[in-house]
Amino acid sequence: MLDDLIYPSWHWSISGLAIAFILFLLTMAGRSFGVSTTFKNICGLAGAGKKNEFFKFDYKEDSWRLFFIGGAIVGGFIAGVIFPNPFAVSLDSDTIFALEKLGIVYPTADSLGHGFFPDAYFRWDSLNAWIIALAGGFLVGFGSRYADGCTSGHAITGLSHFQLPSLLTVIGFFIGGLLMTHFLLPYIL
Amino acid sequence: MKGIIFFLIGIFFGITMTKSEAISWFRIYEMFRFESFHMYGIIGTAVVIGAISMTLLKIFKVKVAGGGLVTYTPLPLNIKRHLISGTIFGLGWALVGACPGPMFVLAGNGYFFIIVVIAGAVFGTYAYGMVRDKLPH
Numbered sequence: 467m468l469d470d471l472i473y474p475s476w477h478w479s480i481s482g483l484a485i486a487f488i489l490f491l492l493t494m495a496g497r498s499f500g501v502s503t504t505f506k507n508i509c510g511l512a513g514a515g516k517k518n519e520f521f522k523f524d525y526k527e528d529s530w531r532l533f534f535i536g537g538a539i540v541g542g543f544i545a546g547v548i549f550p551n552p553f554a555v556s557l558d559s560d561t562i563f564a565l566e567k568l569g570i571v572y573p574t575a576d577s578l579g580h581g582f583f584p585d586a587y588f589r590w591d592s593l594n595a596w597i598i599a600l601a602g603g604f605l606v607g608f609g610s611r612y613a614d615g616c617t618s619g620h621a622i623t624g625l626s627h628f629q630l631p632s633l634l635t636v637i638g639f640f641i642g643g644l645l646m647t648h649f650l651l652p653y654i655l
Numbered sequence: 656m657k658g659i660i661f662f663l664i665g666i667f668f669g670i671t672m673t674k675s676e677a678i679s680w681f682r683i684y685e686m687f688r689f690e691s692f693h694m695y696g697i698i699g700t701a702v703v704i705g706a707i708s709m710t711l712l713k714i715f716k717v718k719v720a721g722g723g724l725v726t727y728t729p730l731p732l733n734i735k736r737h738l739i740s741g742t743i744f745g746l747g748w749a750l751v752g753a754c755p756g757p758m759f760v761l762a763g764n765g766y767f768f769i770i771v772v773i774a775g776a777v778f779g780t781y782a783y784g785m786v787r788d789k790l791p792h
Contacts, residue, residue, distance in 0.1 A: 474674075475674050475675070475676050476671075476674045476675055478675070478692070478693050478694075478696030478697045478700065479696060479700050481671060481674065481675030481676075481677065481696075481697045481700070481701075482675075482696060482697045482698070482699065482700020482701040482703075482704065483700060483701075483704055484667070484671040484675070485671060485675070485697065485700075485701035485705075486700070486701045486702075486703075486704035486705040486708060487667075488664060488667060488668050488671065489701070489705045489708070489709075490705075490708050491664050491667075492664060493709065493712065493719060493725055494717075494719050494720065495660060495661070495664070495719070495720050496719045496720035496721040496723065497661075498727075501754075501755040501756040501759075502754075502755040502776075502780075504755065504759075505755065505773075505776050505777050505779075505780040506780050506784070508777050508780075509777060509780055509781050509784065512777075514781060514784065518784050518785070520784045520787065521781075521784055529658065530657065530658065530661045531661075533658040533659070533661035533662040533665060534661045534662070534664060534665035534668070535665060535759050536662055536665060537661065537662040537663060537664065537665020537666040537667075537668065537669060538665045538666070538668050538669040538672070538756065538759045538760050538763065539665075539669060539759050539760065539762055539763035540662075540665070540666050540669060540763060541665060541666040541667060541668060541669015541670040541671075541672070541673070541760065541763065542669040542670075542672065542673050542678070542759070542760035542761065542762065542763025542764045543669075543763040543764070543765075544666065544669070544670055545669065545670040545673035545674050545764075546673045546760075546763065546764035546765065547763075547764065547765055551674075555676050555679050555681055555682060557681055557682075557685055557690075557691070558685055558690040558691045560688070560690050561681070561684065561685040561688055561690045561691070564684075564688065565681070565684065572681065576681075578764075578765060578766070580679075580764070581676075581679055581681050582673075582676075582678055582679045582680065582681075582761065582764060582766065583678075583679070583680050583752070583753075583761055583764075583766040583768075583769065584680055584681070584752075585766060585768055588768045588771075589768070590768060595768070595771075596771060598750060598751070599751060599768065599769075599771040599772045599775060600771060600772075600774065600775035600778070601747075601750070601775065602747045602750035602751035602772060602775060603747065603751060603758075603771070603772035603773060603774065603775020603776040603777075603778070603779060604747070604775045604776065604778055604779035604782070605743050605744065605746050605747025605748075605750065605779060606744055606747035606748060606751065606753075606754065606755065606758075606772075606775075606776050606779065607747075607775065607776030607777060607778065607779025607780040607781075607782075607783070608743055608747075608779035608780065608782055608783045609740050609741070609742075609743030609744025609745070609746070609747060609779070610740075610744050610754075610755060610776075610780075611779070611780045611783040611784070611787075612736070612739070612740035612743065612744075612783055612787075612790060613736075613737065613740035613741055613743075613744055614730055614740075616744065616754050616755045616756075617748075617754040617755070617756070618754075618755070618756055620741075621698055621702070622698070622701050622702065622705060623705070623727075624727075625702045625705075625706070626701075626702055626705030626706045626708075626709045627706075627709055627727040628706065629727065629729055629730070630732060631729065631730040631731075631732055631733075631737050632730075634734060634737035634738055634741065635737045635738075635740065635741040635744075636741065637737075637738065637741065638737060638738045638739065638740060638741015638742045638743075638744065638745060639741045639742075639744055639745040639748060640687075640741075640745060641738065641741065641742045641745060642741065642742035642743060642744060642745020642746040642747075642748070642749065643683075643686075643687045643745035643746070643748055643749040644687055644745075644749075645742075645745070645746060645749075646687070646745065646746045646748075646749035646750050647684060647687035647688060647749045648687070648688075650746075650750075651749070651750070654750070
């Protein structure tokens with residue numbers, strides 16, 4: 467009985483509620499929910515602040531984010547390794563068919579069986595995978611800093627504060643995402 | 656000591672990202688193909704409840720840690736910047752199937768190749784910092 471609560475994935479409404487609760491908790495703690503600034507903090511900790519003021523790591527303002535990210539990694543371990551859902555993500559059958567055409571067989575493309583990440587494609591010994599991972603990560607890092615926020619900062623926090631700049635940014639997220647998924651991905655993967 | 660609080664909220668965030676399946680590369684692919692309501696349901700619920708709770712905190716002038724009120728510093732409106740930067744982000748999001756939060760949570764889930772993606776994101780952030788004066792804001 468308890469197992470039915472701990473292991474399975476959550477309904478989208480519960481997940482959405484939980485994310486709103488995280489926004490509430492961080493707001494009450496006097497902080498703004500946004501993950502992408504972590505990359506800037508990593509640059510700062512690596513010493514980029516000496517050459518460029520933009521990366522300067524401010525302990526008073528930034529250190530909470532490192533605790534938060536450390537927790538996020540541990541949370542992923544708890545939910546995915548200690549109490550994993552025994553069933554892979556249940557994708558729409560049309561999605562599975564489209565993936566097959568890209569050469570990604572679902573769910574076996576995820577060696578851990580969760581349906582979280584196609585590590586059969588993203589392998590350490592594949593040069594293609596390295597290029598795509600670095601390039602994709604680069605776009606996410608560059609884009610989120612230029613946008614001054616990512617999904618958490620704009621789609622969740624910004625929209626919850628009725629921000630027009632955030633709405634436009636999220637529209638941008640979808641322009642880019644749709645272009646990649648429908649027009650570029652078939653040539654890349 | 657305050658770090659513990661953020662560590663605990665972070666754990667809850669990691670569990671939520673995993674159990675919501677928002678960390679799934681496949682879910683992001685499915686979302687951009689409009690073949691499931693799942694991701695839209697998550698984001699939609701989060702924004703509706705988030706907007707209600709933020710509005711209530713503002714109306715009742717609730718004090719947050721540090722003694723201040725709930726405020727939001729708006730970005731200066733620049734349609735070109737928002738759309739272009741968002742599009743760059745979206746191209747990467749759909750390619751690696753993870754936005755920044757899920758990248759770290761995937762690492763905790765045991766998908767260690769995501770570290771290469773995180774490294775790419777750090778390079779991208781660094782590159783932005785180097786050219787930001789030349790970009791429209």
